[in-house]
Amino acid sequence: MEPEFPVEFVVQGTPVSLQAGGKSREDWKLxxxxxxxxxxxxxxxxxxxxxxxxxxxxxxGQMIGDIDNIIKPIIDSLSEHIIKDDNQVVRVTAQKFEEGQPASFSDPSEVLTTALTAIRPVTYIHISDNPFGEIQ
Known part of the structure; x- marks a missing residue:
């Protein structure tokens, strides 16, 4: 059975950068x-x-490193799992919400609400099969 979209989930912990060493990057992807x-x-x-x-x-607190460096390991962890290959990804939206910065959402899903109220660090991931729809 294919996944039912959107697929949303929360990952506890600090994302690992693309430049991170092999074991820590593989542990994060797992x-x-x-x-x-x-x-x-x-x-x-x-x-x-x-x-x-x-x-x-x-x-x-303040993010150490750059937001763009956490994207590739996350997408790689989805390949041959939720999606067949990372070349299916046609749009990526990535944002950091450091403490003290506004994180206001008009109608957050239950999963996003979980991320908003979780103990930090936490990463919220949302996968849509409608990449050409409205950007939200």
Whole structure:
């Protein structure tokens, strides 16, 4: 069974940069994959159509490093799992919400609300099979 979109989930911990060492990067990718099961049917096959991915990172203070460096390891963890290949990703939205910065959402989903109220650091990931729809 293909995933039911949108797929949303929360990953506890600090995202690992693309430049991070092999073991820490692989551990982070495994953490992302394990967290994704909360938003997936128990028995699923990967989706082969175009997708959009939103990544919202909530660090415990000022983020160390650049937001763009956390994107690739997250997307790689979804390949051959939720999506077949990372070339299906046609849009990525990534944003950090450091403490003290506004994080206001008009109608947050239950999963996003979980991220907003979780102990930091936490990363919210949203995958849509409608990448050409309205950007929100």
């Amino acid at each position: 953490r992302v994959k394990e967290a994704s099961y909360s938003g997936l049917p128990q028995m699923h096959i990967w989706y082969e159509g175009p997708v959009a991915i939103k990544i919202f990172y909530f660090p415990p």
